[in-house]
Structures are given as C-alpha cells and as structure tokens.
Amino acid sequence: MTEPINKIAIVGAGLVGSGWAIVFARAGLEVAVYDTLPTVREGALPFIKDALADLQGVGLIDDAAQILARIRIAGTIEEALVDADYVQESVFERVDVKSEVSQLIDAAMAPGTIVGSSSSGIPASAFTQDCVNRERFMVAHPVNPPHLVPVVEIVPTPWTDKAAAERVRVLMERVGQVPVMVRREIEGFILNRLQGALLNEAWALFEEGYASAADIDKTVAHGLGLRWSFMGPFETIDLNAPGGVADYAKRLGTLYHGIARSRKEPRPWSDELIARVEDERRQVLAETDLSARREWRDAYLTRIAAFRKQSGDKGDA
Structure with a gap:
C-alpha cells in the first residue's frame, strides 16, 4: 500500500507559495519553504502569520500558532527537499525559469517524491521533458490565494505516471482542496x-x-x-x-x-x-492602494469561506 504524503516542500515563496504552505500546514502536514530570493524567503512567514490570524478570526482554524509551527524556511533547495514526499513548485510563470527550477528539484528529490507545478497555463511537458524523474512531475494549478480558493487543476504530462497523479488528487482532497482532473494537456488548462x-x-x-x-x-x-x-x-x-x-x-x-x-x-x-x-x-483605485485592496479581497474571500464551511457547502450538487 502506498504511504500517505506527510512532508511537503514549497519551492517559490511568493503569494501563491505562501498560500500553499498554509493549505498543507493547516491540514497537519510538515512544510519546508524555499525561495532563491532572501527577501522573499524572509517575507513568507510574516505573510503567513497574518493570513493565519485572519483565518482564526473568522473561525476557519482553531490554533494559528500551532499551524505556523509546522512551517519552516529552508536556506537551500536541497534542505527544503529532505524527506519531502511532495513538492509544490510555485516560481515565476516562464518556461526557462520553470525548466531551471524543475531540473534543480529533479536532482535533489528522493525516490518516490512527486512534484506539482503551480503553473497557470504552461503545460508541464514544456519544462520537465529533460528531467530524469519526469514521470513524477505534473501541474497542480491553484487559484490565488490557494488557502482561500480551493480548486486545484491536476494536469498530467503525456509521460506522467497515472498513479502519481492519483496520489496528488488524494492529497488535495485530504488537505481540503477541490481537485479537478484535466484529462490531457491544453494551454491554459480549464x-x-x-x-x-x-x-x-x-x-x-x-x-x-x-x-x-x-x-x-x-x-x-x-x-x-x-x-x-x-x-x-x-x-x-x-x-x-x-x-x-x-x-x-x-x-x-x-x-x-x-x-x-x-x-x-x-x-x-x-x-x-x-x-x-x-x-x-x-x-x-490608485496604484499605491492595490496592496490594500488585495487585503480587502482576501478578507472578503475569508468571510465567504467561513460561510461556506458553516453551511456545509462543498460546491457539489
């Protein structure tokens, strides 16, 4: 029987990567977060702490501090991937950037580790074709912010192992996301x-x-x-x-x-x-007010998520 996924590595610690860290940590998983830019790495935990406080404020989580304690910042990609069962790559949306990072992940990942990319529209076949472990790479595309909008598109490449894609689907359901299985690659996904x-x-x-x-x-x-x-x-x-x-x-x-x-x-x-x-x-809306308006949006989404949880709405008929 396949062991459940328990340890997560996040590669790319921006808004999407930090949101993913919340998704996995609030489900009880251990999360290591890495980014090539020190300023982004340093900014991840303060962002996550504030987001968790908002979630606790509306009753979506019980103990923000306990969830935060499951998240650590790694200094290297190799450190982040130690014992990782699943890697969520969330770097800049460009083929050359994703190709470079995918090969770094490929070199550091353990046997059995699965990799999902947060790519918004670029199929994983465009940047994983040269990876040794390419059968364990795929797209797992969220909506930003992933800790408030639960849908995740799972898009395998032509060479992705079907069992690996199924494990990611099971993982996403387990952590409270709503997986959508895209049967084959198409630009932009669904x-x-x-x-x-x-x-x-x-x-x-x-x-x-x-x-x-x-x-x-x-x-x-x-x-x-x-x-x-x-x-x-x-x-x-x-x-x-x-x-x-x-x-x-x-x-x-x-x-x-x-x-x-x-x-x-x-x-x-x-x-x-x-x-x-x-x-x-x-x-x-002045450009200087964009950040504040994003915070307003996230607060609004938080309240919607709280209402849906209270009403038992899972989005299914």
Missing part, C-alpha cells in the same frame, strides 16, 4: 480558458464602447458572479430553464452560437486599449 473567454469578451465590449470597465465589472460582481460563486456554468443553465439543460439549449443555443460567430477573429489586447482600461482603473 480555469484560465474559461476565464480567458470572459476576459476577451470584456476587453472587446470595452474597446467597442458598449460599457465602461466599471459597469462590465458590475455585471459580473452583482450578476453572473453571484451564481458562479457556488455553481458552475452547466448547473447554472440546467436550473435556468423549466426542462433543464436540454430545454435551455433549445431556447438559447442559437443566441449563443450567434455571439460566438461574432467573435471569429479575436484581436489581441492592444497597448492603446490596455492604457485606456488602466487609466479608468487608476481613477478608481
């Missing part, structure tokens, strides 16, 4: 392809003058997003017609097909377009 479709339409509507960025945001925040915060697109339409999904498709399928056909040649986001949206956003 989440960012769905998000990208909405984003591309939002940019196009703004560029063509149909609405302001603020009003487009309102449409999602106070409309679509309220349903999507607890159910997905298929369940949403299944409940939005008397006869379910087939009835919905019969009623509105032609409309959506027409909308899709109207975007046959999507344009890239131009510098001029980006500047216009940037200008509108900075009028609403």
Whole structure:
C-alpha cells in the first residue's frame, strides 16, 4: 500500500507559495519553504502569520500558532527537499525559469517524491521533458490565494505516471482542496480558458464602447458572479430553464452560437486599449492602494469561506 504524503516542500515563496504552505500546514502536514530570493524567503512567514490570524478570526482554524509551527524556511533547495514526499513548485510563470527550477528539484528529490507545478497555463511537458524523474512531475494549478480558493487543476504530462497523479488528487482532497482532473494537456488548462473567454469578451465590449470597465465589472460582481460563486456554468443553465439543460439549449443555443460567430477573429489586447482600461482603473483605485485592496479581497474571500464551511457547502450538487 502506498504511504500517505506527510512532508511537503514549497519551492517559490511568493503569494501563491505562501498560500500553499498554509493549505498543507493547516491540514497537519510538515512544510519546508524555499525561495532563491532572501527577501522573499524572509517575507513568507510574516505573510503567513497574518493570513493565519485572519483565518482564526473568522473561525476557519482553531490554533494559528500551532499551524505556523509546522512551517519552516529552508536556506537551500536541497534542505527544503529532505524527506519531502511532495513538492509544490510555485516560481515565476516562464518556461526557462520553470525548466531551471524543475531540473534543480529533479536532482535533489528522493525516490518516490512527486512534484506539482503551480503553473497557470504552461503545460508541464514544456519544462520537465529533460528531467530524469519526469514521470513524477505534473501541474497542480491553484487559484490565488490557494488557502482561500480551493480548486486545484491536476494536469498530467503525456509521460506522467497515472498513479502519481492519483496520489496528488488524494492529497488535495485530504488537505481540503477541490481537485479537478484535466484529462490531457491544453494551454491554459480549464480555469484560465474559461476565464480567458470572459476576459476577451470584456476587453472587446470595452474597446467597442458598449460599457465602461466599471459597469462590465458590475455585471459580473452583482450578476453572473453571484451564481458562479457556488455553481458552475452547466448547473447554472440546467436550473435556468423549466426542462433543464436540454430545454435551455433549445431556447438559447442559437443566441449563443450567434455571439460566438461574432467573435471569429479575436484581436489581441492592444497597448492603446490596455492604457485606456488602466487609466479608468487608476481613477478608481490608485496604484499605491492595490496592496490594500488585495487585503480587502482576501478578507472578503475569508468571510465567504467561513460561510461556506458553516453551511456545509462543498460546491457539489
């Protein structure tokens, strides 16, 4: 019988990596955190401490100090990987950076260690093909911040061992995340392809003058997003017609097909377009206030997570 995963190494200690440390430590696992930049390493524990205090404040955890005690900062990648059963790589989203780090992990990992990358859209086959242990590498992509948004996309490469991917799925369920098994590699995976479709339409509507960025945001925040915060697109339409999904498709399928056909040649986001949206956003929120607004977002997500825990909502029908 395969031994359970108990010791975790985090490689990349930024916002995502620090969030992952919380995920694993609050589930009772020992976590070692490493980053090549000393300033990032030094900033990880203060960030984690503050986040744990917020979680305890709304009743999502009982003992922040006990969880923090399970997390240590490692001075080298080799130190972080000592006895690690699972490695969560969370470095910069660039193929050359991930390739270099993957080879360092490959050289230091123990037999049986599994590696998941927090890659947001780059398939692991693009940066693990030269690893000796490449059959134990895959993508395990979270949503930022992972300790507040539980979904994780598990995306194997063509050479990833199926048993290794299954062990990661079991691990993610065990630590309270919601794993999504992506059957084969595709650029952007599932989440960012769905998000990208909405984003591309939002940019196009703004560029063509149909609405302001603020009003487009309102449409999602106070409309679509309220349903999507607890159910997905298929369940949403299944409940939005008397006869379910087939009835919905019969009623509105032609409309959506027409909308899709109207975007046959999507344009890239131009510098001029980006500047216009940037200008509108900075009028609403100064660049100096971005960090504070992120803290507001995380506090809001924390309260939502607390409500869902109290209501017993696991997001499944």
